[in-house]
Amino acid sequence: MSTLPAPASVYRAKEGLGLWEHRGKVAAVGIGHSPTFRRWDGTPENSVGGISLEALRRAMDDAGANPADIDGLVMDPSTTTGAFWPKGKPLPWEAINAYRRTDDPLDGITGLSAEWILANMPELTGIGFTTYGVGCMSNAICVAAQAIGDGRAHTCLVLKSWHNLEGRYYQGGANAGEAIPGSSAIRSLWGTPACFGTAVQFAEYCRKYGKSHDMMAPFIENSRRNGLKFPEGYWAQHRPEEITPEDYAAARWIAKPANLFDNDLPIMVSAAYLFTTAERARHLKQKPVYILNHATSRTRPRSLTPTLDEVEEDTARTARKIYEGAGITADDLSFENMYDGFALFHQFHIEGLGYRGLKFGEALDFYQTDIGISGPNPVSPSGGNIGCGRSRFWMHTDCIQQIQQRAGARQVTGVKPEIAVSGGPMPVGGNYMVWSATPD
């Protein structure tokens, strides 16, 4: 039987749910990352299937877990950064046939099923539970945490992978068809660059609060600086380039006021985490990082692009859900790792959270202060997508590593890493996780 997406009821999307019933009873222990690549080179080992196997095995090894003891797999079957296998292009049979196949020959190349993973990881002999957290790692970790809490699995691998092919992205797939359904006809086909909606919100933000695009420069500089200290990241591995305020000011507009460096770079990468019960985590190799809550926004905007008012209402609502379920307040956050791909919406996330007492309209002034990893107010210590490339999971890996005190050169030193929050992607519509050094 095919693996199915997790039902909507798994996500904690409403206010007023109270403390999460499994607060502190689920923990992250292992992390596994594949190497990064700008695009697939055509080799089997660097296919999205190949790098996923590598990430999963590294996560088990990192945790010191016996593969036979793993009984759950939660993942996102979608792997595209916006690149699709071109219609009419011969299939890459050498890479396809290097692994055990499923019915879909592009499984493991431009998509990834749980069945493909299990067929190619014979060491996973105990899997009894598989499901999809569709969208990104933020979905998958929420689903996995809830599954372990509910007892559907006791030790679960959580996986998110991305493929990127040659050529321009967002030009293939449905966008290349003769017809396109729904509002995508306006948003994707004849519409605007992906960052357009965020650019509109940011322009309104600047108008409303009297701010300017150049006030983002310290955030961008900080993100890339942190990303270059993330050895798993694309920029650290391939192009160790900083972004100075001068570089940022000179970058071309993609959708003004969003410039090139406000956008992230599509890459190939895979990451896996090992989640287990708090009890089992104590017997594994790494320090457990306890999950205090997961929360979700499923808000539908009134029109195609959420207005600034809608963004602010929803980020505030999301924060209330995050804090209520975790039993914490903004004052308990050691640091934040909210999503940043596009950079111009990071401030919406952290203003909604009230991080360090921020109110709406104050984050860009906050960026002009010390937001580095050695200061008292770390902002995006992972470097996020801006610092490491498009994955939407650096923020989660960083939270786990920071709390485990193994973030290396990126380790926060101005605060004690005890409680952190990460998640995204969009300020209206995302999934969030609260991590803690202790279960209560």
Next chain:
Amino acid sequence: MILISFDIDGTLEEGDPPGVLTIDFVREAKEDGFLVGSCSDRPISAQRAMWERHGIEVDFAVSKHMLGDVKARFRADVYYHIGDREDLDKRPAERAGFEFLWPHEALERPWLGRRARGVFEGTRAG
């Protein structure tokens, strides 16, 4: 005077992806007295660092949309931009009043990169 602007990614060997033009090709253009620089989506500081690493003193390093500024800054008889993208190199270059060359076309110009290509007076290196 000839001014040559080089795109990096997909054009130069150091690019991501690598292109067909070598760094020595650029070095030789500079040594031959051309005005030489880069026009790329890479951060300007990273472009400068790349040229410094190769010991090439370029005349300019700018972002992709700044060819017009380059033309205003430097007086030359002809302006060339060499790049690998229709949308991000060819069209903006032509709009800015530059002649445009694809990387393989640059290799075919007899007045460019002769030594780097191993072309000497009447002989061809093996």
